[in-house]
Amino acid sequence: MLLACRCGTNTIDAVEALATCIYVAYCNWFPTRGHLNGLVDPSHSYSKLSFFSNPVFPFRQVRTPLSPRPPDPRARITMLAPVARLAAKRLLEIRAALGASPSIASSSSATASRSLSTALNYHLDSPDNNPDMPWEFSEANKEKVKEILSHYPSNYKQSAVIPLLDLAQQQHGGWLPVSAMNAVAKVIEVAPIRVYEVATFYTMFNRAKVGKYHLLVCGTTPCMIRGSRDIEEALLNHLGVKRNEVTKDGLFSVGEMECMGCCVNAPMITVADYSKGSEGYTYNYYEDVTPKRVIEIVEMLKRGEAPPVGTQNPNRIRGGPAGGNTTLLGEPKPPPCRDLDAC
Known part of the structure; x- marks a missing residue:
């Protein structure tokens, strides 16, 4: 559903694709219930689906029966595999079309204008944020990297992932492109996914452009x-x-x-x-x-x-009350039962 909400003009297509997959799965598992008043023959399984040839109701298409319904549930799962592959292919086509959209490709602020939730949830390649972009720490920051790594045992370099990501974000103007995360992964000698997990968990790591x-x-x-x-x-x-x-x-x-x-x-x-x-x-x-x-x-x-x-309140000093103290106006009295000077 998240994909459908982000597909723009392809939203209806994405929803129909998802609904078709769910319905075919339902038909395979519940042959006596999932026939929609005879629109689909419940005695056969279906894999060759044309999702979008009928704009009103995609289930009305005539399908070619592949084989009688097997009684073994494992066989039903096997029959769903082509459907899943076809649905995945269609959703990838939607994503590719979205990524190739002129309005997105030509807009320098496309990544910046993404909502925070989507910026946190997934990565979309763009001209200024993709794994092929060269990125490395500056000479000055390479010295800082050495200093940061010195705080950790040599066999626990991965513990430096947070301060190194913070340093990379400062160098890159307040946000982390995926190539910067890959550079950090090389420094601490871990798989890039380990760095992605940290960068996507903490909201202080910005994965979309921010202002200066x-x-x-x-x-x-x-x-x-x-x-x-x-x-x-x-x-x-x-x-x-x-x-x-x-x-x-x-x-x-x-x-x-x-x-x-x-x-x-x-x-x-x-x-x-x-x-x-x-x-x-x-x-x-x-x-x-x-x-x-x-x-x-x-x-x-x-x-x-x-x-x-x-x-910003001129009547306050740090966290003190506005207008000055109203209690503890003098030196507190020592407890009468203890000689503090003898301590």
Whole structure:
């Protein structure tokens, strides 16, 4: 169904293909029930299906009987194999057609505009993200790779996969192409799938393009109660993008992050700054923000300025209460039953 939802004009075709496979399987396993009022002869198995020759109802096609229905369930499974192969071939054709679509091939932002869920779930080759693209760590980062590997025993290089992926993401402007994952796999001497498993599990690894300043709005309960949805809406409207899209100038993108540990200063956002590569990478928190304040922060970043990090409430000091302390105003009294000076 995920494929069907992503096939655009081929959605109906994909759904019909899926429905046909399910129905034929049903007919094979339940010969007395799955005949749809005689539209399909339940006494035969079918493998040569023409999915799309009838636009109204694909099951009305006349099929050539291959053999009488065998009583052995294992034989029924064998008869379903051609159907599965045909369905897989058709779905691959749909995917190929989708990948060759001019609107996708010519759009430089096709990968960036994919929703976060699809960007996390699967990989689609594109001109700027495919296994044939050359990718390697820069000379400066190769030294960092050696330093990272030195923290682990030589027979446990694979334990360095997360910091190495993070370094690769910083070098590549905030996201990980599949060729970068392959490069990390070579460094730690594992199969590439082992690196893919990590990169697709942790949401802080971006597998689609992000802006040089990637703005992440906390969406967990304390921030939500304090207005994080309004903050995200203000950012999206001001930048003219949807969530996980990149602005036309390539500077900004907006995403959502779960709890980042600043609940006392909710709501908050973080800004992953990839504008200076891995050498100048920063990941800064901005707390006690308002819709007006986050727009001011964006404009400061656009001008190349550095907004003050931490709380944006002038009446607070770090995580302290607004207006200053209301309790513990002096030195606490020692317990009367213990001589602390004697310790």
